[in-house]
Amino acid sequence: MPTHPRPRGPKPNRMDPDQLLDAAQEVFARDGLRAASLRAIAKQAGCDPALIYYHFDSKEAMFAALLARRFPPIQKELEALSAPEDPRPTALRLWEVVRIYHRNLKDDPGIRSLIRGEIVHGAEGLADILQERIRPIMMAVKSILDRGIALGELRADLHPLLGTFFLVRMHLEILDLLPTVLSRLMGLPRDRAVETGLQAWFDLYWRGIAKDPSIPLPPLPELSADVNATKETHP
Amino acid sequence: MPTHPRPRGPKPNRMDPDQLLDAAQEVFARDGLRAASLRAIAKQAGCDPALIYYHFDSKEAMFAALLARRFPPIQKELEALSAPEDPRPTALRLWEVVRIYHRNLKDDPGIRSLIRGEIVHGAEGLADILQERIRPIMMAVKSILDRGIALGELRADLHPLLGTFFLVRMHLEILDLLPTVLSRLMGLPRDRAVETGLQAWFDLYWRGIAKDPSIPLPPLPELSADVNATKETHP
DNA sequence: GCGATGATTCAACGTCTGTTGAATTGGAGC
DNA sequence: GCTCCAATTCAACAGACGTTGAATCATCGC
Incomplete structure (x- = not known):
């Protein structure tokens, strides 16, 4: 008796287009635009490649959305x-x-x-x-x-x-x-x-x-410090 | 009568592996390594894709040769x-x-x-x-x-x-x-x-x-001037 | 409860890819 | 003039790709 591999129809928790974009971003990050395949993006998102075409017009449209x-x-x-x-x-x-x-x-x-x-x-x-x-x-x-x-x-x-x-x-x-x-x-x-x-x-x-390169740089805030904490170094 | 499309066997002027590299370089320059296809390289060189495998082991080997x-x-x-x-x-x-x-x-x-x-x-x-x-x-x-x-x-x-x-x-x-x-x-x-x-x-x-950035740069030779003409400006 | 709608999957299409094995032929050596 | 080898092409493989049409199911409005 051949088991129907996976039930069709909507899943219990629906796929937000943003989740697809998250997956696409990750795969694009690994492989680049050309090398990234829709099948890989779909696998990363845990869905079928065709679903991407339900939410986006094409691979390029996905990039534009990103x-x-x-x-x-x-x-x-x-x-x-x-x-x-x-x-x-x-x-x-x-x-x-x-x-x-x-x-x-x-x-x-x-x-x-x-x-x-x-x-x-x-x-x-x-x-x-x-x-x-x-x-x-x-x-x-x-x-x-x-x-x-x-x-x-x-x-x-x-x-x-x-x-x-x-x-x-x-x-x-x-x-x-x-x-x-x-x-x-x-x-x-x-x-x-x-x-x-x-x-x-x-x-x-x-x-x-700089016009006068001999003047040293002022002290600079940390690279990744919170944007609202430019003055305080300790709370 | 079906014309045999192209005669097989060696061409009148043989294909130097360097010519293949030239073609590969041109196609790689246009498309990048991944996107460049051997068929495109072969077309650029005016030969069959299979000939590339006679002179090189693979696409990667071609890149290494470049x-x-x-x-x-x-x-x-x-x-x-x-x-x-x-x-x-x-x-x-x-x-x-x-x-x-x-x-x-x-x-x-x-x-x-x-x-x-x-x-x-x-x-x-x-x-x-x-x-x-x-x-x-x-x-x-x-x-x-x-x-x-x-x-x-x-x-x-x-x-x-x-x-x-x-x-x-x-x-x-x-x-x-x-x-x-x-x-x-x-x-x-x-x-x-x-x-x-x-x-x-x-x-x-x-x-x-520079340790002292206020000292201006000495006059610099032209970018693409001949390498043997660093001193002489006129012969 | 029923039908419509929206979300999801399946299967297939045509095309392109890197690669290979066999067939073919021009020219060099004798 | 024959033989052999090196150089070239043909045809095909198996796999991946982007994309599409139809089929399926869950849920919502009624």
Whole structure:
């Protein structure tokens, strides 16, 4: 007697589209957009591949939904930070940029590799979506650099767009590559690689863009400390 | 009468394995290692996919052969440059590093994306090959930084491995991403993006690592000038 | 209780992939 | 001119892929 393998119909606890996105994010993080298969995503989510097509139009639509879930918070934080009335020195504000990126992207290699991959080998449909998401968060950083130049804290000959590109891209490269490069290629431990690398990077970067590099950096808050605890070190 | 589509047997001009590598390089450059298919490579080379298996053991072996063709010259140039008796100031020697990388990798996005991709999602077999190729060329750069510190030209607290990582990775990111980011995301022209970006980057980097950042950079030779014409500007 | 609707699975499609074994042929050596 | 080998192609394999249409079941409104 052939047992019907699995009962069809809705499960006891229904599948939220967000759960599918969680699974997709995990698989994308492991394999990248192209290599990630819908079957692998379905297995990760514990459902049939066809269910994905009930909630999303296609694999690309799933990627777009992932972007739509991840980017607006980053954009909101960055735009708040780049408000011109912020009285903090430029160094601190740029460090806040780093912290915002870090909090939002450090645990999501999938999104990172997706973004980079689509910029390099951009499929047509996704290019517009990407531009719409990335442009505002680059412009927010750029406006901080613009203001730093106007205030005389940064070199007058600094190219603000290039400065933005350098800061952000190196941050993401540190997340993506530094642990592996240090451990696999150099035999060093990888546990503190990201924090050490990011601090060294920001120090180098600041010297590179500051009008007077001999002025040392002010004390910077911890990378992953809570956003509401910028002043208190102990409760 | 069914025409035998193509005559079998050897062609009038035989296929050099190097020609296959050329084709593979081109396709890898377009599509990346995973997405590049042997059928696409064969079409690019004008032969049958099976011929690839006559000259190479597998797709991975083809990739390894590509590395073996591209890296030894870079390694040789860098090791000659890092000889401790070189009397030039550290800034000039580091700029030579940039030029060596540039000459050898600027026209080969395939190799670049392959290396990076394999570091991020490293397949087991290729990881060792990569390490064997990359480690020496990173150590050569590191030894220049080490010497710069010892001579007092660079900051004493500079971490040489991180400094190497920053210099090289940002160079490759400028090649891979800057033109696209500037044009597609910002609407700027992309033709001089790489040269402008690289010079701005080296300027920033040098300020970041120099012991005395207020000393300006010496005049630097052109990026792509011939390697034998470092002194003579006119014959 | 019943029918509609929404959520889920099954099975299959056509296409592409890396890879292999057998068939074929041009040219070199004798 | 014959033989042999090296180089090339053909045809096919088994598996994975994205995607779709139909079938199934659970639950809700009535």
